[in-house]
Amino acid sequence: MSKRNSIPKKIEKLLFQEVGSRCPVCGQIDVTTLTIHHIEQYATNPMHHPSTMIVLCANCHAKADRGEISKAMLYDIKKKANIVSPKSSTRSKINVKGVANVVGENVHIGGDVRINVHTGKKRLTKPIIPGSVSEDVRKIGYLEYLVKRYNEFKKWECESKGQEMKYFLIRRAYEGELKYQVKDTPLNLFEDAVNFLQRRIANTMLGRIKNKAGARLYSDFENFDKK
Ligand SMILES: [Zn+2]
Known part of the structure; x- marks a missing residue:
């Protein structure tokens, strides 16, 4: 029998959540x-690696x-399938990405839809993708560190x-490599x-200089938040 049958339920659930239980390409909602x-x-x-499924x-x-x-299109869809942009710090403006804009017939896949929402007194919090590092304060903290x-x-x-200096470049490289934004990285991709x-830090000019001098480049996970 094919090993395909053994996709863990947790991964299956994550993948269905990622696309809102509809085909992210054509919008088909018939779950069968x-x-x-x-x-x-x-x-x-x-x-069975959720980042490649x-x-x-x-x-x-x-x-x-x-x-x-194409694979590139599928990875692009995955990247955009998360609901709120991490940059939306103002509560009145959220970026709706992915699923919302790939359902309609004439809507370009991969485009962003920006929607202004008048929230009144309601608080908007960033949704946490189940199974992502954002569920673990120390893990998301260490990645951001x-x-x-x-x-x-x-x-x-x-x-x-x-x-x-372009601060966004490391996040872009990260997304290229991990296929997720930092906050949405699945827990099983934490390592x-x-x-x-860590490799990217070691490859900077300063990283190489410090390495040569035997200096430490960063705290390890166990100690990064201890003063
Ligand atoms: Zn389809």
Whole structure:
């Protein structure tokens, strides 16, 4: 029997939540047609990793298998399938991404829809994706600590080279590598995320200098929040 049958229920649930239980490509809402697609060919990459899996209807699944829907598009959909942008600090404005704008026939997949919501006295909190690092205060704290650390190192490098510091670049690289925004990273990718950020810190100019001098580049997870 195929190992495909053994997709853990937790991952299945996460993937359905990610797309709001509808096909993120064509908008099909009949759940009986919804299937889980391995973006990386399962035969050559036999693992159930939510970052490389997506819910699609049977039609779109077949198209994806034939390469008519590209991997890049599927990863892009996954990236945008999260509901509120981390940058929306004002309560009156939220960015609705992903699912909302891929359902309609004429709406461009991958585009952003910006909606102003008059919230009155209601509080809007950022939704936490179940199973993501945001459920664990210390884990999301450590990832944000490493991002900050990287930017401190990079800023030093940019200043010494007279270049403009671009704070968003590390997050863009992170999303390219992990396929998730920092806050939405699945808990099972935490170690990968830590390794990625630590590697990036070590690869900065300051990181290499400090390494050579035997200096520590960052606190480890156990100690980062201890003063
Ligand atoms: Zn579909």
